[in-house]
Structure formats: structure tokens, C-alpha cells
Amino acid sequence: MNNVTVEVRNLKKRYDDKQAVDDVSFNVKKGEIFGILGPNGAGKTTTLEMIETLRPIDSGTVRIDGIDVTKNPQKVKYLIGVQPQSPTFQDKTRLTEVIEMFAAAYGEKVDEMSFLREVGLEEKANSYVENISGGQKQRLSIATALVHGPKVFFLDEPTTGLDPQARRNLWDLIEKIRSRGVSVIMTTHYMDEAEVLCDRIAIMDEGKIVAIDTPKNLIKQLLDRGFKKKKLVEQANLDDVFIDLTGRALRES
Amino acid sequence: MKKSMYTVLTFVKINTKRFFRDRLAIFFSIGFPLVFLLVFGNIYGNTSNYSFRVAIINESNTSFAEQFTKSLKDSEIINVSEEITTIDSAKDKMSQSEIDATLLLPDNFGSIVDGDNLPSGEAEIIYTQNNQQSVQVLGGIIEAQFKEINAKFVQNITPFEVKLTQLNEKSLSAFDYTFAGLLGFSILAIGVFGPINVFPELKKMGILRRLSTTPLKVWQYFLSTMIGQAIIGMISLSLMFVVAIYFFDLKIVGNMFELAGFIILSIITILGIGLALGGWAKNERQVAPLSNIVTFPMMFLSGTFFPRFLMPEWLQNISSILPLTPVIDGIRLITTEGRNYIDIMPQLGLILVWMVIIYAIAFKVFRWE
Numbered sequence: 001m002n003n004v005t006v007e008v009r010n011l012k013k014r015y016d017d018k019q020a021v022d023d024v025s026f027n028v029k030k031g032e033i034f035g036i037l038g039p040n041g042a043g044k045t046t047t048l049e050m051i052e053t054l055r056p057i058d059s060g061t062v063r064i065d066g067i068d069v070t071k072n073p074q075k076v077k078y079l080i081g082v083q084p085q086s087p088t089f090q091d092k093t094r095l096t097e098v099i100e101m102f103a104a105a106y107g108e109k110v111d112e113m114s115f116l117r118e119v120g121l122e123e124k125a126n127s128y129v130e131n132i133s134g135g136q137k138q139r140l141s142i143a144t145a146l147v148h149g150p151k152v153f154f155l156d157e158p159t160t161g162l163d164p165q166a167r168r169n170l171w172d173l174i175e176k177i178r179s180r181g182v183s184v185i186m187t188t189h190y191m192d193e194a195e196v197l198c199d200r201i202a203i204m205d206e207g208k209i210v211a212i213d214t215p216k217n218l219i220k221q222l223l224d225r226g227f228k229k230k231k232l233v234e235q236a237n238l239d240d241v242f243i244d245l246t247g248r249a250l251r252e253s
Numbered sequence: 254m255k256k257s258m259y260t261v262l263t264f265v266k267i268n269t270k271r272f273f274r275d276r277l278a279i280f281f282s283i284g285f286p287l288v289f290l291l292v293f294g295n296i297y298g299n300t301s302n303y304s305f306r307v308a309i310i311n312e313s314n315t316s317f318a319e320q321f322t323k324s325l326k327d328s329e330i331i332n333v334s335e336e337i338t339t340i341d342s343a344k345d346k347m348s349q350s351e352i353d354a355t356l357l358l359p360d361n362f363g364s365i366v367d368g369d370n371l372p373s374g375e376a377e378i379i380y381t382q383n384n385q386q387s388v389q390v391l392g393g394i395i396e397a398q399f400k401e402i403n404a405k406f407v408q409n410i411t412p413f414e415v416k417l418t419q420l421n422e423k424s425l426s427a428f429d430y431t432f433a434g435l436l437g438f439s440i441l442a443i444g445v446f447g448p449i450n451v452f453p454e455l456k457k458m459g460i461l462r463r464l465s466t467t468p469l470k471v472w473q474y475f476l477s478t479m480i481g482q483a484i485i486g487m488i489s490l491s492l493m494f495v496v497a498i499y500f501f502d503l504k505i506v507g508n509m510f511e512l513a514g515f516i517i518l519s520i521i522t523i524l525g526i527g528l529a530l531g532g533w534a535k536n537e538r539q540v541a542p543l544s545n546i547v548t549f550p551m552m553f554l555s556g557t558f559f560p561r562f563l564m565p566e567w568l569q570n571i572s573s574i575l576p577l578t579p580v581i582d583g584i585r586l587i588t589t590e591g592r593n594y595i596d597i598m599p600q601l602g603l604i605l606v607w608m609v610i611i612y613a614i615a616f617k618v619f620r621w622e
Contacts, residue, residue, distance in 0.1 A: 052466055074468055082466040088458040092274040097267045104263035105467035107256030128274075 005030050005151055005183040006051065011060035013046050020046045022207035023060075028152070033174065033184040035198035037191075043207040044187045045085075048154055051185070052082050065151050078106065081145030083155040087137050089129040095140060096125050102144040115143045119173060120250075135166030135250070142173060146182075153177060155186040159193060164242055165250050171197055192239065257473060264477035269484055282447070283489045286439040290493050293435060293558075294501045297427040305330065305391050306352040308337035317363030317372045321402075325356070330394060340379075347380065353387050354380040356395070371406050430560040432497050433585035436490055437577050438557040440516070441548060443486045444523030445530070448478070449544045452531030456622055465621035475528055475615070479521055486520040487513070506591035515587060515594075515601075519580040522604050525611035526576070532619035551577040576607040 006028040013021040021043045028034045036044045049055040051062050053073040062069040069076050089098055099112040116122045119139035124132055132140065138158060145153060155174070159167040174197060178184050188194055194201050195215045202212040211218060272278055311322050326333045334352055337343050343355040355378070362374035376395065380388040455461045464474070497503035505512065526547060534540035551557070554564070554572035561569050561578070572578055579600035586592040586600070594601060 054462070054465065077466065077468045080466070082463070084459055084463050086459070087463070088460055090271065090455070090458075090460060092271040093267065097270070101263060101267050102467065104260045105464065105469040107260050107468075109259070 003029050005032075005065055006034075006185065007061075007063040008047075008051065009061045011047065011050060011062065012058045013043075013050060013055065014058055019207050021050070024204070024207075024209055025060075026202055026209065026212060028183045028185055030151075030183055031178055031181045032199045033178050033186065033197055035194045035201035036185065036187045036204060037189075037194055037201055038187075038204035042204040044204055045156060047204070048156060048185065048187065052080060052154055053077060078148060079151045081148070081150035081153045083138075083141050083145050083153070083158055085156040085160070087141030089137070089140070091128060091130040093129050094126050095121060095129065095132070098129060098140060099143060099147060103147040106148040108148055110147055115147060116140075118146075119143045120169075133166075135162050135169065138162065138166070138170060139173065142170075142177075146177065150182065152183045152185065155184065157187055157189065159188070159190065163251065164239060165246070165248060167193070168243070168248060169250050257470075260469065261473050261477045261480070264474070265480045265484075268477065268481045272481070272485060282443055282485055283492060286435065286442065286489055286493055287496055289438070290432070290435050290496055291500070293431050294428060294497070297431040305354065305387060305394075306332045306334060307391065308334045308343040308346065308352050308355045309358070310338065310340050310343060310355060311358045311362075312360045313358050313362040313364070313374070314360075315363035315372065318358050318374075321363065321398075322358070324398070325395075328394075331391070343379070347384070350383070353384050354378055354391055428497075428501050428503070429585060429589040430556070432493075432501070432503060433581050433588065434557040434560070436493060436516075436584050437555060437581035438552070439489060439493065440486065440519055440523050440580060441551060441557070441577060443482055443489065444520055444525075445527040445544065445548055447482065448524065448527030448531035449534070449540045450531075450537075452528075453534050453537045453540055456534075456620075457536060459622070462622040471616060471619050475612075475619075478528065479524055482524050483517050483520050487517065490516055503588070505588050507587035507589075508593065511594055512584070512587045515583055515597075518601075518604060518608075519583070522576060522608040522611060523580065525608060525615050529611060529615035529618060532615055535620070535622075551575050554578075556581045574603065576604070576611070579603040579607075 004027045008024060008026050011021055011024040012019070024043070024047055026034070036047065038044050046055065050057050051064070051069065053069055053076055057070055064076050064079050067075050067079070093101075095116060096112040099110065099115050103110040103112075113122060113125060116125050119142055121132075121136060121139060121143070124136065129137070129140070142155075142158075158174070159170055162170065171193070174184060174186070186198070198215060200212065200214050201218070202209045203218075204210065213221070272282075307325075309322055309325065311318055322333075325331050334346070337346055337352070337355075340355070340357065343352070346352045347355060357377040357379060359375070359377065362376060363372045364374070365372050376399075378388060378392055378395070452461075494503070494505070498505070530540055530544050530547065534543070550572070554561070554568065555575050555577035556572075557577070561572055564572065583597050583600035583604070586597050
């Protein structure tokens, strides 16, 4: 119990005639990367939003670091960092000012440069946000979510729309954050991403969790049920070819 | 509390910086009202001393005629059009109503007729049918001038005289009303038009939603917007005052600090309308019709473009309780009539009542997404 940072019990949410989230329970341990997978409309985002205090909970409980989200949302906000699906910032704002503003939202004053350095944006420190690339915006957004030293970090489809180099760069960044003992909860539509990055994944469908385990165990369970792919898996895939030919270096002007 | 204020002031600092980096925003909040002021000031600014536009056709070459023409040109009441020299062009201009009348001095005007030692003559005033009234006044003025000249030549006693006494008080000119109205319009622009455009945009971009995952509170966000808009408003209105003072001879009679305080209070109250509308609306389409319903009555009935005393009494009664009306009245009372806060208690009170109502609504209807 002392190792559990996020505890979700029997979470439910209903929209009019649709049970969007139906009795969802899981735990996330300290320093764990936990993936929530599922088709669109499965209830992933709603689940995240209830944990993030953004949406009222119908029934069930969520505790973050032992604090009840419904009873003490303001306290929970100091413990969580949220990365939205497509981060946007008000234009004519310098990157340092974005960091300064988010830190100020928590009543804190931080060394903006150290946060920018951490996500590899120190050279862009004085640029306006409208002049940086999509991948850079993702990384800036991650920096803004970490200014107050949260214990849980939420990412909603963080690599959608990024090129393979930027994706890998983001994976490294997420690994780095986890290595500091931050629990990471993320959603994704990319199975390779979940396989590489996540320690455990929950697969959701129609508001319910249909499976929850490590990627390896889930694959093993499938094979144990007698599943066979029609074609033998190659030792490399097209993604590997792409990275081999174009390298890992980030492409951003 | 100290931390909360740090949050608010950091938001103010960065948002104000952002404002000054945005040329378009500067133009619309500061430049645009100035253009408005120059246009309206020129329409209403010069009507306080009414003048006649007159052409003088001087066919005489006597020195008396020359002096008489010169004295008319120096007159403040008569505005002599220099470029008209022939009777035909004068007739054209009169038919186009560009000038009110033509003064014709015939060739024998001011010459000394044989057997007399004084110059004499007859001036002719030519006018069109629609200028009858103004020409009567003009005729009176020229007759008075002739009387003065006659008196110089022929001494006699005038048993009855009219003495003119000017009061030291200046009556309100049309510009005084226009200026207060334009300030009111500017406050409406800064307080309402700004937020109702910005907030739905921020919601669409998910910026407010992202902020709602931080401990930032609605009052902190409102307060930072309030301070920021008050700063921009004070800059904009100060420039309007400067232009009015230098170009339109505005004189601020009242206390400057009371005026500044009153304007800040006004901006905050009117901004509440923008915060309520923009904070409530999910998108631009939702906000447009409602904001029209709310702002149009104020734009036309609160005395922004035409003074309220021109309205029928029942309309004056209705428009007197609109939130912008005490703002415009109060600014005018302090600026041009030199009233203080005690004199304008009704206006101050009404603004404060509106402030409570508006902000109660704004906090209630605000949504982050």
C-alpha cells in the first residue's frame, strides 16, 4: 500500500444514456509507467479526467498519494501534472515566460532555464511559442507539467502526429521522468509505444477494463490461448528501417 | 495570500508584455479609440462657436473697402472663404451649401461722393432661400459693424444701450458630451469586446482547461485580467485625454486622482460584463448574439454617441440605469463640471451596485472549458 501512488476503486461515470466508465479499478505504483489502451470512445479520457479532478465522479473513489480526489481536489492539483492531448499556448509568449506562468499558477518561482534544459529547449528559451515545432511544443508542455514537482504525471496520447525521431525523443524523456520516482499514466493508440514504454497496461473497451497486466504477460496469454500470426514475424519492422536510414537525431529547425 | 498575489501579478506581468508585442491588439485598444476621437471631435468640436461661411466679392478699390474686408476676415464669427473671388463661383458654392451667403461690395463702395467728406456705400448680401435665418443674423452683425463705423465718423449720443456681461462659467459644449461618450465607448471596448473574443478562443485552444488542472483559482484569473485591462485602459484613456486637451481644448476641471479612480472602478465594473459573457460562452457563436443584446443598448442609449438629454423622458429614465450611463455621466461630471465623489454619489452607487451584480453572475457562470 505504501508503494501505491494512484488508487482507483470502482470508478463510474454516466453520460445521459451511455455508461462511459463502468466500474474501473486499478493501482499505479511509484515510478511506474502505466498505459491505458483502447479504441476511441472506450472511456480512457473520461477515466483520466476524473482522476485529474477535471470531471465529477459519479461513484467510486480515486486516491492520489492517499488523498481523496473528490474531497480534496485543490490539494490533489499540487500532486499531479497534466499533459493535454495537443498542447497549445497563447502566442507572443516566450518559452521562459510559459514556464514562469505555470510555476506561478502553483505560487512558485523556479529557474526556468533548468526546466527548459531538461527537455532540450534551452536554445529556444527566448523564442515565441508560435515559432516552435509540434514536438517542441510537446516537450515544452511536459516541462510546464513538471514545474511543481508532481508525484503523478498524466499524458494523453503524447506522440500523436509526431515524426519517429520526435516520438523516440519523447519516450526517452518519459523514461527519465519515471526514473525520478514519478508515476506516469498515459493513453496511446500506438501498440509499439505501449510495448516499449509501459510497465503495465490496462486495455479498456466500452467503459470497462478488459485486461490489465504487463505487455509481455498479455502477449504470452494470447499465445497460450493458441493464437498464431499468419506470417512469421520478421526480426525487424519498417519502423526500424526508417530509424536505421534516417538516424535518431531530432529534426527541428 | 502572498503566494496567491504572486500568482496574480506574474499573470498580469506576462499578459501585459504579450499585449505590447501584439501590434494589432495595440491598434484596436489604443489606436482605434484615438481615431474615433479625432473623427468625432472634428464633427462636434467646432460647433461651440458658430460661424458663418461667407464669400466676399470686393469690386471696389477704395482703401475703406479694403479695411472693411480685412476686419471681417479677422472676425471670429464670420469665416471668409478666400478662394471665391467671382460672383458666379460664389453662386455655385451657395447652391451647394458650402457657404451661407455672399457679401458684395460694389465698385463705388467706400468712395467719397462729391460734396461730402465722408466715405459711403451700400453692401449687398446675396443668399439662397434655405439660408434666410442665418442671413438675418449675418445682416445684423454687419449692420452692427456699420453702426460702429458710422459712430466713429458722426458723433452722436446713444440714449439706450445693451451691456453684455459674460458669466465666468463655461457651458458644456457638444464636445464635452461627445468626449465623455467616447471614453465610455472605449471602456466598453476594453471591458467587453476584449474578453468576449479572447475567452472563447482560449477555451477552444484548451488553454483554460490546461490551467484548470493547476491550483489556479477563478478569482485569481479574474483579478489578473482586471489589473491587466485596467492598465491598458488607463493608457488608452490617458492618450485620449491628451489628444482632447491638445486638439480640442478640453479642460479638466475636476480632481485628476478622483477621475483616475473613477475610471478604474468603471473599467472593472464593465469588464465584469465581458468576463461573465466570455467566461460563460463555450465558443464564439454562443457569445455573439448575447453580447449584442447586452452591449447594443449601452452603446446607443448610455450617451456614447449622442447625449441622453436629446432622448424622450421615458427613454432617459430607462437608459439611466444601464451600467455604462453612470460611467459616462460620472466622467463628464468630474472632468468638465469639477464635481467630487460626494456630488456624484448616485453615479458611484449605481456603478457599485452593478459591480456586485455583474461579478456575482460572472463567478457563477464561469467555466474553464
